[in-house]
Amino acid sequence: MGHWLQRLWPASLLGRLTLVMVAGLLVTQLAAGAIWASQLRAKSQVEVQSAAQYVAHSAAGAIRFFRSLPPAYRMLIIQQLREMGGTRFFVNFNHAYVPVEQIAPHPLAQSVIATVAATLKSDLPHSPGFRLAFAWPDRLVVAEHDVRLNDLPNSWVQHVLLLQPDPAPILVIQTEIEPGNWLYMAALMPNPYFLNTGDPFAWDRLMPQAASLAVVLLLCLLVVRSITRPLAALSETAAALGQGHDEDVKPLPETGSREFINTARAFGAMRERIGRYIEDRERLFISISHDLRTPITRLKLRSELLDDEALRNEFEEDLDELDMMVKGALQCVKDSDIHENPAEIRLDALLGRMVRSAQLAGQTVAYEPSGVTVRGKPLALKRALGNLIDNALFYGARAEIDVREEPGSVLINVRDHGPGVPEEALGSLSDPYVRLAHGREKNDGGMGLGLGIARGIVEAHGGRLELSNHPDGGLNALVRLPA
Incomplete structure (x- = not known):
């Protein structure tokens, strides 16, 4: 694990700062997004439960109304309501339960069904039971013999259900009024697109966040680049100076942050001191070469005047060794400081x-x-x-x-x-x-x-x-x- 982390960790300062800032922004965005998503889900849950209770109370009132009517008058009342433009619900009567093809499972939809069922049970405690489901309009069966919503006249549903241009899920409530007589009601939620409001990762929500993240990252990269570019120039200049290419080294520009301006000035002063030191060293060794050869030659001549042969030989060996050391030191300086x-x-x-x-x-x-x-x-x-x-x-x-x-x-x-x-x-x-x-x-x-x-x-x-x-x-x- 550590080896992989080491390989992913960039070697350059630009790469490290970029990685840290990008990772920090992403973690911050993810944390903020998670908190926001949690709050959004909680808010959506409260709003959906309130809307579900409202729909359930309305449905309970409609069920009481139709249950109070004689069976022979029910279809007549329904026909009059359709001619008047409909009510809160699309209503129909069937002789049996009509199977409904439900939408894919969704937490908010399941919460609505549970709340509506509990409210209906509370408002109508003596009802035999209720069948609840959410369905899409293009697949919704509204009557026996596979009569679908799309087969009905447009005037029956245009003021009740939302079919075009963006269909919304429809809540279907079925209950048996008396044996062999089932009341069929279909309605939209007060917010027809309530399933989308609880999704924090919907495209229209992610786009502004992605745009803001891209802008912040771009600005961060520009700032990091402006910080590291002078450091890269400093590194190149120091490397060239260290390799003896002083003639190719351009002075560092004194621009940017205050810290870099101070660094550029200190580096320029150091470069001048090193140049003066090298020049002084060359002059020093040239002076040593000139000054030492003359006394060494005089000492060699004077050693010839010594009468003691053994002493004269020792003097000559010491002087030869001294002469060789001076020549070797000078040769070392010349060989190590070739100007080309x-x-x-x-x-x-x-x-x-x-x-x-x-x-x-x-x-x-x-x-x-x-x-x-x-x-x-x-x-x-x-x-x-x-x-x-x-x-x-x-x-x-x-x-x-x-x-x-x-x-x-x-x-x-x-x-x-x-x-x-x-x-x-x-x-x-x-x-x-x-x-x-x-x-x-x-x-x-x-x-x-x-x-x-x-x-x-x-x-x-x-x-x-x-x-x-x-x-x-x-x-x-x-x-x-x-x-």
């Missing part, structure tokens, strides 16, 4: 040249073309991958390069066949000046900056460098770049 424009890079061409160069030098490198293209700084990426390949060949005798694509990522794996690295040392292997015992034995002159430079370049491209030991031996250097 991003472009589409065909990895087959880039890696193919490096593989051929290594093979011409007599080294073993395995690589299968992949047809994969990435976007980045060609020279910087070449230097990062070159460092990884050089390390693999230097410390592992031979290298295997594999390129593949995953959803959203391009993976470049460089594996060597060396002794591998202790697990506890993997986390610090790319730190500057960190060299393991195996590396010191193979290369006395190195400073341990190659992996650090590679990691810095890969991270500047929005990727990451992952180091791990291969199950069959050797070290895996996995470069994961954005697709």
